Amino acid sequence: MKTKGTSGRSFGGRQKVKTAKRRSAQSTRWLERQLNDPYVKLAKAQGYRSRAAFKLLELDEKFDFIRHSKAVVDLGIAPGGWTQVIRNKRPNAPIVGIDLLPVEPIEGAVIFEMDFTDNDAPEKILEALGQMPDLIISDMAANTVGHKQTDHLRTMGLVEMAVDFAVQHLVVGGTFIAKVFAGGTDKALLDILKANFTSVKHAKPPASRKGSVEWYVIAKGKKEKAADQFIDNREIDKRENNFGEED
Ligand SMILES: C[S@@+](CC[C@H](N)C(=O)[O-])C[C@H]1O[C@@H](n2cnc3c(N)ncnc32)[C@H](O)[C@@H]1O
Numbered sequence: 001m002k003t004k005g006t007s008g009r010s011f012g013g014r015q016k017v018k019t020a021k022r023r024s025a026q027s028t029r030w031l032e033r034q035l036n037d038p039y040v041k042l043a044k045a046q047g048y049r050s051r052a053a054f055k056l057l058e059l060d061e062k063f064d065f066i067r068h069s070k071a072v073v074d075l076g077i078a079p080g081g082w083t084q085v086i087r088n089k090r091p092n093a094p095i096v097g098i099d100l101l102p103v104e105p106i107e108g109a110v111i112f113e114m115d116f117t118d119n120d121a122p123e124k125i126l127e128a129l130g131q132m133p134d135l136i137i138s139d140m141a142a143n144t145v146g147h148k149q150t151d152h153l154r155t156m157g158l159v160e161m162a163v164d165f166a167v168q169h170l171v172v173g174g175t176f177i178a179k180v181f182a183g184g185t186d187k188a189l190l191d192i193l194k195a196n197f198t199s200v201k202h203a204k205p206p207a208s209r210k211g212s213v214e215w216y217v218i219a220k221g222k223k224e225k226a227a228d229q230f231i232d233n234r235e236i237d238k239r240e241n242n243f244g245e246e247d
Helices: 025-036 038-045 051-065 081-089 122-128 149-170 187-196
Strands: 008-011 015-019 072-073 094-101 108-112 135-138 176-182 197-203 213-223
Touching: 025 197, 038 051, 051 081, 051 176, 051 213, 072 081, 072 149, 081 094, 081 135, 094 122, 108 122, 122 149, 135 149, 149 176, 149 187, 187 197, 187 213
Parallel strands: 072 094, 072 135, 094 108, 135 176
Antiparallel strands: 008 015, 176 213, 197 213
């Protein structure tokens, strides 16, 4: 993010931003938060494109899934922080990413600018990867419209598609990580994950903002036989806002 030229003052080390005429109160708050966010500063200092990189680093520290990965798919890759983390830790592993938005190239990664929900997206990803993935990470979130239920359903729709992709294409023993909303995965989705993976946990890494409803689901040990399950009857559990983990 470009901070140069921002009109602001510092109070006890904390940057305040003047409300400019054409800047809404919401974007002023966003700007202020960015300027004072230690993860934004850290990302800049360490050359990461996004503060989201630290969420993946923290999840990996706790669940240790990157070290052995050999072929990785990054769903919702833009601007590329997660892929940079994978690239640094696994310099030779092929990575394929997809996003609606354009992404600056990342060495060793094939990136598609397309909608993951397109019918031919899965095939394109697998073809470019050249092998079955053993790690699928999804940070996809639908653009919010401000209506809580709508935002929740749209993002959970993307999660369902990512789960479906993972269940069908991950190698046996593989890992699936995805951003979920409202504290966790709904009951039906959780059942599918539990039927297809030996371990399913939820976590909120410290880099995930406290006020946000985002959590991550970490499913490890893809089982040999995919279980056929029907997704219905969604029930969202609210979970606490800490780096706890739950089944
Ligand atoms: C939070 S960002 C990802 C940040 C990324 N993990 C990083 O570290 O830089 C979520 C991304 O999901 C993408 N996204 C949302 N819906 C999508 C879809 N249907 N297909 C592909 N990407 C999508 C958005 O465009 C957005 O760039």
